Amino acid sequence: MSGLIALLDDVAALTRIAAASLDDVAGMATKAGTKAAGVIIDDAAVTPKYVTGLDPKRELPIIWKIARASFFNKLVILLPVAMLLRYYAPWLLVPLLMIGGLYLCFEGAEKIYHVLRPHKDAHVEADMSVGDPVQLEKRRVKGAIKTDFILSAEIMTITLNEIPDGSIWLQAAALAVVAVAITALVYGVVGLIVKMDDAGAWLALNGRTGVGRKLGKGLVYGMPHLLTVLSTVGTAAMLWVGGSILVHGVHDLGWHAPYDLIHGVAVSIAGSNGFGVWAVTALADGIIGLAVGLLLIPIVTRVLSPILASVTGTKAAH
Template identity: 45%
Template structure:
């Protein structure tokens, strides 16, 4: 009996050591996964600020908090479990689902570009905005931001899952939860800093600070409107780029072409990155245009 107990304790000890060794590798896996999704994280950061531009400044952080909270809930309670379940029961379904999300990003990105070159549509949009309350407008912005975020988050969590495929379930869960929390805090923390930068500049421009500090504060106040406008364009371009890249990676032929493009320019990393982004951006615009025409046909038919 004692020998049996000692054998059981040995087995438990071995299991604990094995689990500890596996968990020791978690930080490196989190770092590796974060590096893999850095492009999507940048896109998410560029897209989000435009959803609070033009709203009550006193509500900016509250709106960002709402978006961040829903983003984290989606990552932890919807996307991570979905990735784990699909990865176990139907791994073939992950890519088509992501491609549908990529198509939506292309469609929304094309709509943004189209509105820039369509003054009539812009006037109609302004007219419709006057007919709703600030609370309703805020809810619309939050809903639109969450819809875009869930697609980018799905891509992030899918990549996170791909880095831990075949490992212990505990390892998979720990890495995916850590990535979800870290990226959400990083993205929306930085977005909050961006949208409140003008308030920070205004504070620094106060008379209680030295002239040099006041000058920095005034420069920030003057620079931020231009920066936010530029960031809005970057966010739209990012939606087209990421959406098309998701679709391209889901098709063997286009995935091979992208890989060949990267390999051909591997000696010039910056040129390689720019070329891939440009190709995907143009492709995203074309995909968005085609989808827009299909939507218009469906609306006319019904």
């Protein structure tokens, strides 16, 4: 009897340890996931464009293809690479994170520049030249998966940088939780967005009440505005996150002036108001991200793009 009691006591102790571990994983995942907000919002804003102009019946299957590839990218490729870097080359994390920050700054600034000075999009022109819907779908899916891989790499790097030192299994579990949760959230939201206009059209035509029909019309007319809001918020978040990554990166590498200056200005303006300090800091990080991104535009479009195009044999985008 005493042996049974001892066994049950051991089981209870193991259960408490497992529960504590799950709490640690959830806590680390939540904290790390919030840092990737800018990339997540932009991912949700960008993805619907890949099903624009295609057969509505193919929208959800296409999104599922992209989501499935995203799960694979994060869990099978990026997670093991991230853990290997964490334990065998941790000094690479900050430089890699800063490269991702530069990418976010460039993408955000390029979107703003595109609005201020509209120019042709080589990818759109290439899509228009494809007459076969099957080939167009394959091209769109391939392009979406490439974009997702870049954004996923940035999400995983940001997440890894936020996870505290500890058990390799807890860190890997936290990284996996963030990967699964973010992918499910992004593509679940994208699925709702792309079918919202279809649901609205059905309600507008088949609604039994005037309120239902008006709601349907509102969904149809509101879709473009929703995508515009998502894109705007995503762009702002990319600049904020990108700028923040750069400021914290140079701080970690030993140049403390930008971080100290921004923190000092935020405290002098907002005082002890935590949200106010965060808001001023985010605004300053976003301005830095925009400035860096604008500086990168001519470098990327006039120097790097032609080089990449010559290597891959594709036409450079201008």
